[in-house]
Amino acid sequence: MQEIECRAENIVYTNEANGFTVLEARWGKKIMTAVGYMPYVAVGEQLLLRGQWVLHPDYGQQFKVESYESYKPTDLKGIERYLASGMIAGIGPSTAKKLVQHFGEKTLDVMQCDPDRLTEIEGIGKSKAEKIAASFAKQAELRQVMVFLQSHGITPSYAVKIYNQYGTETQRVLSENPYRMAEDIYGIGFKTADRMAQSLGIDRMSPYRVACGTKYVLSQASNEGHTFLPRSLLIEKAVALLEVDNDMVSSALTALAISRDIFFEPDQEDTRVYLAPFYYAETGVAAKLYSLASGVDVCDAAGLEERLKAIQKEQGIILAEQQRKAVITALTEGIVVITGGPGTGKTTAINCIIRLMMEQGLKVVLTAPTGRAAKRMTQATGYDAMTIHRLLEYTFSEDEGDSFQRNEKKPLECDAVIVDEVSMVDIILMHNLLKAMRSGMRLVLVGDADQLPSVGPGNVLRDIIGSDIIPVVKLEQVFRQASHSMIVTNAHRINHGQMPYINVKDGDFFMEVKEGQNQIMQTVIQLCTQRLPSYYGYDPLKDIQVLSPMKKGVAGVWNLNAQLQQRLNPPAPHKPERSVGEIIFRLGDRVMQIKNDYNVLWQKREGGEEGQGVFNGDVGYIAHINDEEQCLTVLFDDDKEVVYDFGQLDELQLAYAISVHKSQGSEFPVVVMPIVSGPPMLMARNLLYTAVTRAKELVVLVGRSEHLRSMINNDFVVQRYSGLKERLCAVKAAVAAAERL
């Protein structure tokens, strides 16, 4: 790393949101360009830059800044340029000149220590002098905050987030308690805060550190799908993370319970410890499900049977017994869960439910957890379906964070809600949905309980089914029985622990037997780049999706993406690129949004219609990369453009290959999947089942048959700590006990 002392001469570009700056600086007799995160630097300031020289293909030699310090200018010219730059409110070029002529090298000292004297200059009255002094003090403070944060190991890009959060209070707040950052600022975790705390000399045994670290362990557990942790496991993990003893963690738990940050729940084996949001969500979901299940006006069942017969006749179908039961239950009970694998007639049942409900004069809304699932629901039913977030009128604001406008105070204006793909709904989202439902409304939950569970915490669908409290109808007969297609048949075989039928002549389900990860990876690449496009005419960028069980390794998502990118979208002089860590984003790349961002704006290419929200799992293509404006545009759904600031690129990933987990809720014409050996908790039946059910036209597996067999035999479902099932049973028992009194 090199150090350079220079003076900022011209700010070419600065991104207000993240502080990324391009500036020209005087370095000895030369003018040089420096780029990097240098928030709040002003023209005229002296800079100490640390970083290295790089050669940019278009802009030539530049100094890439990793950290920096800035100081007030000291020479007359520098002072004048600084004041004239517009950074200080109330001073323009002519006032700057007058100030420097009058006060000379003492100008900035006067502004700082004796601002009343500014009135000696013609045109500056008392109030203007005060305004100038305040603005100058703010600049000085910014410099100080940046120095403070960087000296404690915080990078400049994080420093901007921190300053945006705490403003002038930054130094005070963080000196007292750096762990607040982990709670208050998205993207800053316990570990960053802990590093800063160490650097500030905060005692490793401080109770606040232990409490913060313990909460961090619980929130990490929620990222793995748990709504709680058993107390002894939590203590073990917190002790390992914090390197403190058991008693300290126990005391922290007591303090956190008193402040209601966490909740304890007795259990036969071990006390369960919940972070407050998951405790409220789980108890709320159990109570509301129970009340919805028992509080509906019963429709006339005999009349319904007659009407359903008429609908079947009209539509030329005869519902199977279970489908009929599902439809009638949806109208006669407050809640019904309809579950079944692909082609078992769930959508057909939904269509009959909608018809019957509408005939009964009920207002029905259709919803699903992702944009893609909602779109499919619209196509399959002919009625508008929207995401649960849109239905609940989600908003985000800096002050209040996430919130839903539809809630217990302003419930949904309908009589029935039908939710598809409910296996993807986590406990928090379910809670928000139920909060917006009045008692007496009907709820129809439709999904496939054998798919991978939701990415977010909880095991909502499986717990509801397992509780035996809510009516469940399981559809088992497969209708989309395929004389021509093996995909549905094989999905069911896999789900029942049987080997799929593979390589049937003229079929759509193949396996290429290959040994070793390298051969497997090479075959996947050949299939995507040559054989499937030339044999079947598939477009490798649009139609084929590689799904890998794992991220790391030769046949993992990361390597496959790099290899496929190299072949399908190689570098070229006319294709701009932007690298983020190890990933290179190039014009034309297939990319995927990897977190829900409900606030990001999109605009339609045709017609300019605007809207908000891009969702985890949405796939698009890079349409522009603009180095000057530091942004990249992705085209989703062929016409929706979303502009990402370079600082936001952690929301995107290459998507030639994606993980099976990320593919949930999506469908693709062709799925290619490497079958390799791996940890049993990953290489399991439900992962294979989820992958195979994503394909509409063709499945190609590549690997060893033994690994395929062991995946199918492995019906291990990763255990999630979730208490919804017991809670539902407990609510029922409590109500029964109350009724006996």
Ligand SMILES: Nc1ncnc2c1ncn2[C@@H]1O[C@H](COP(=O)(O)OP(=O)(O)OP(=O)(O)O)[C@@H](O)[C@H]1O
């Ligand atoms: N009772 C029935 N008799 C005959 N065909 C049926 C019946 N129910 C459904 N089908 C047909 O079976 C096929 C699959 O049905 P449907 O789309 O309702 O299933 P699904 O469970 O929603 O499938 P997926 O989850 O894969 O979308 C459709 O072509 C549908 O018309």
